[in-house]
Amino acid sequence: MRVARIDGRWVLLVGGGFVDVASASGGRFGNGDPMGVFDDWAGFVEWAGGVGGGEPLGNRRLQNPVPRPTQVFAVGANYQAHLIEAGAPEGTTQKDALIFTKFPSCLVGPFDPIPIPNETVDWEVELVVVMGRRAERVRADRAWEYVAGLTVGQDISDRTLQFVGLAPQFSMSKSYPGFGPLGPALVTLDEFANPDDLELGCALDGNVMQKGRTGDLIFAVPELIERLSAVCPLLPGDLIFTGTPAGVGAFRKPPVFLQPGQELTSWIEGIGELRNPTVVGPSQEERTS
Numbered sequence: 306m307r308v309a310r311i312d313g314r315w316v317l318l319v320g321g322g323f324v325d326v327a328s329a330s331g332g333r334f335g336n337g338d339p340m341g342v343f344d345d346w347a348g349f350v351e352w353a354g355g356v357g358g359g360e361p362l363g364n365r366r367l368q369n370p371v372p373r374p375t376q377v378f379a380v381g382a383n384y385q386a387h388l389i390e391a392g393a394p395e396g397t398t399q400k401d402a403l404i405f406t407k408f409p410s411c412l413v414g415p416f417d418p419i420p421i422p423n424e425t426v427d428w429e430v431e432l433v434v435v436m437g438r439r440a441e442r443v444r445a446d447r448a449w450e451y452v453a454g455l456t457v458g459q460d461i462s463d464r465t466l467q468f469v470g471l472a473p474q475f476s477m478s479k480s481y482p483g484f485g486p487l488g489p490a491l492v493t494l495d496e497f498a499n500p501d502d503l504e505l506g507c508a509l510d511g512n513v514m515q516k517g518r519t520g521d522l523i524f525a526v527p528e529l530i531e532r533l534s535a536v537c538p539l540l541p542g543d544l545i546f547t548g549t550p551a552g553v554g555a556f557r558k559p560p561v562f563l564q565p566g567q568e569l570t571s572w573i574e575g576i577g578e579l580r581n582p583t584v585v586g587p588s589q590e591e592r593t594s
């Protein structure tokens with residue numbers, strides 16, 4: 306099942322078209338509350354399994370499929386090749402997952418513009434996990450049972466703000482408006498032959514910058530859920546950005562950063578593609594108040 310949003314409404318993508326969830330369910334799901342389907346995800350999945358038909362998409366634009374998560378977790382340096390390109394000596398191992406947040410106000414849709422606030426903005430394509438049930442102290446071997454589905458995310462990052470302090474400052478540097486493109490749909494696990502090993506990548510103006518496999522995650526999805534839920538109960542609709550493979554711009558020689566007027570394409574096998582144009586961001590000298 307592929308769940309998306311159009312004009313602020315939940316839709317199922319079926320047979321090349323879409324079905325409006327609130328109308329088709331007689332108001333049982335997706336009415337009003339933008340995160341409503343997560344209140345009874347199991348019931349929603351059961352209901353959605355019987356839905357067919359669908360209106361053609363036409364030129365309707367898909368929006369962020371998970372607009373208001375309560376918590377957004379993100380994982381740093383979770384692919385070995387990315388850890389090494391970031392400057393860690395060969396053979397370095399991660400003893401525990403490095404966790405930060407992307408503040409939810411940074412989240413946007415799969416085709417929305419990314420405003421570029423300065424000259425050091427970078428890309429990071431990532432598999433994003435969407436939680437379907439409350440998960441508290443969940444063991445890795447049961448962790449997938451708590452997942453609603455998977456989607457594509459971009460963990461856009463300002464490298465200047467990230468490294469300006471005494472210790473790296475991930476959460477702020479990755480939370481400007483537009484720094485969290487997500488989508489194009491939330492795809493349930495039954496759609497994947499192996500959700501633990503998916504190809505992912507991104508391209509800038511058609512040039513492939515990153516290409517990897519989630520099978521190379523240092524801490525795989527079940528392990529991340531075990532570690533996160535040992536501390537924070539994970540709530541339905543919460544997101545986990547699982548980390549990015551090698552090929553970001555900052556560690557290239559010379560470094561490459563996003564400029565306004567480009568197109569960033571990000572994809573994961575079996576989920577789909579984000580296509581985000583970059584635009585001129587607000588000047589940091591101008592303040593609205």
Ligand code: ZN
Nearest residue numbers: 429460548549
């Ligand atoms: Zn990241």
